[in-house]
Amino acid sequence: MNAEIIASGTELLLGEVADINTSFIASQLASLGIDLYYASVVGDNYERFSEVLRQAFERSDIVIITGGLGPTKGDITREVIAGLMGEKMELDPALQQHITDFFSRVHLEMTDNNLKQAMIIPCAGAIPNPLGTAPGWWVEKESKIIISLPGPPREMQPMWQKEILPRLEKKGSGIILSRTLKTWGLSEAKIDQLVGPYMSLANPTLALYAKADGIQLRITAKSNTREGAQELIRGRESELRMILKDSVWGGDQETLEEIVSRLILDKGLSVAIAESFTGGLLSYSFSGVHESSQFFKGGLIIADEDSRKSMGIVTGSNSGQADIRTASLMAALAREKFKADIGIGIDGRIQPQSDDASLGQAFLAIVLEEGEHNFAQTYPSRSYLLARRAVMNAFFSLRKVLLGL
Ligand code: ATP
Numbered sequence: 099m100n101a102e103i104i105a106s107g108t109e110l111l112l113g114e115v116a117d118i119n120t121s122f123i124a125s126q127l128a129s130l131g132i133d134l135y136y137a138s139v140v141g142d143n144y145e146r147f148s149e150v151l152r153q154a155f156e157r158s159d160i161v162i163i164t165g166g167l168g169p170t171k172g173d174i175t176r177e178v179i180a181g182l183m184g185e186k187m188e189l190d191p192a193l194q195q196h197i198t199d200f201f202s203r204v205h206l207e208m209t210d211n212n213l214k215q216a217m218i219i220p221c222a223g224a225i226p227n228p229l230g231t232a233p234g235w236w237v238e239k240e241s242k243i244i245i246s247l248p249g250p251p252r253e254m255q256p257m258w259q260k261e262i263l264p265r266l267e268k269k270g271s272g273i274i275l276s277r278t279l280k281t282w283g284l285s286e287a288k289i290d291q292l293v294g295p296y297m298s299l300a301n302p303t304l305a306l307y308a309k310a311d312g313i314q315l316r317i318t319a320k321s322n323t324r325e326g327a328q329e330l331i332r333g334r335e336s337e338l339r340m341i342l343k344d345s346v347w348g349g350d351q352e353t354l355e356e357i358v359s360r361l362i363l364d365k366g367l368s369v370a371i372a373e374s375f376t377g378g379l380l381s382y383s384f385s386g387v388h389e390s391s392q393f394f395k396g397g398l399i400i401a402d403e404d405s406r407k408s409m410g411i412v413t414g415s416n417s418g419q420a421d422i423r424t425a426s427l428m429a430a431l432a433r434e435k436f437k438a439d440i441g442i443g444i445d446g447r448i449q450p451q452s453d454d455a456s457l458g459q460a461f462l463a464i465v466l467e468e469g470e471h472n473f474a475q476t477y478p479s480r481s482y483l484l485a486r487r488a489v490m491n492a493f494f495s496l497r498k499v500l501l502g503l
């Protein structure tokens with residue numbers, strides 16, 4: 099079964115209103131297992147709207163229209179559907195009563211043009227609209243369906259949830275579920291190479307996305323039942339995990355800082371940070387985590403050479419040069435100053451390579467009771483990206499250290 103969406107309204111074509119209805123309905127259809135092949139936007143013009151609807155009705159099983167159900171002359175969805183169906187609209191007494199009641203309830207004057215919303219064609223059923231005057235329409239003809247919904251999202255979405263979803267669930271051809279695996283440390287090209295054979299398979303499908311917190315792999319499975327789709331995803335996930343190993347750090351809505359914080363809490367440990375070029379970003383990321391007050395003791399931002407010296411961070415290397423030794427001293431300092439179990443030091447430098455390219459180096463030290471772990475990373479990077487990557491890498495490395503990976 100496939101569907102098509104038509105968002106109507108000249109205001110959408112003028113760019114005055116962003117089309118939220120299409121994305122809402124599209125995501126709803128995906129979870130119903132109904133394929134969406136086309137979505138169009140059309141203005142409030144009878145000929146053009148009729149042409150778009152005619153084409154949609156010919157090529158799709160279900161056509162879902164939003165907008166154009168109001169009382170004004172510009173609201174023409176009913177006329178357009180009636181035209182395609184070749185039927186005449188008549189006043190429906192029950193709908194008229196609903197509209198009259200609605201106006202008396204909100205103490206507003208009802209004008210004659212509101213009666214337009216009580217008109218319907220014989221092959222259509224009215225869909226109740228508790229939040230407004232305009233009922234939706236459900237039209238079934240030649241084993242095809244046209245669904246017409248109000249334009250305002252606050253009316254359309256409740257109508258969808260209460261009236262449309264239950265009806266479509268009975269007609270849907272299955273369930274589509276997705277799961278996202280999140281990785282760090284491998285490039286998109288490398289992951290593409292590793293999991294390439296899975297990318298051309300149909301069910302589950304696999305797609306790659308580069309995000310700020312690493313490369314994500316989205317597994318999407320379709321089945322007649324929820325359990326069937328879950329089973330397909332589980333199978334593919336374990337195959338991918340075997341290939342990508344420790345690069346996978348989480349999935350779906352999880353964030354790396356939350357995962358790491360949970361590990362620290364579970365082990366009953368505490369953390370302190372000293373950072374330079376990341377300007378507090380690592381501390382800020384920790385402090386944004388729920389329950390961080392239970393394990394995050396504090397952070398220092400050590401920005402310049404004088405401050406380094408005054409805090410005893412003297413490495414003997416060239417003045418102002420970031421290196422692993424500096425990061426190590428910073429980690430030890432933070433750990434001692436805040437009396438924390440884990441000290442993290444993060445230092446870095448940007449080396450301009452040419453006018454628009456630079457090489458970023460980040461140095462990370464994690465000091466614990468039982469020893470120290472050092473990591474050095476090089477990124478072709480702009481400075482703001484370098485800081486974010488270095489912070490992500492700090493979380494990723496700390497996760498490995500805590501899990502003994
Ligand atoms: P009304 O009775 O309010 O006129 P309607 O069903 O006739 O409702 P439209 O006239 O097409 O709907 O749109 C009314 C308002 O609803 C628009 O001005 C806009 O604010 C909002 N709207 C309509 N379509 C969309 C859409 N696709 N995405 C987001 N908002 C929309």
Ligand code: MG
Nearest residue numbers: 166167168173
């Ligand atoms: Mg309108």
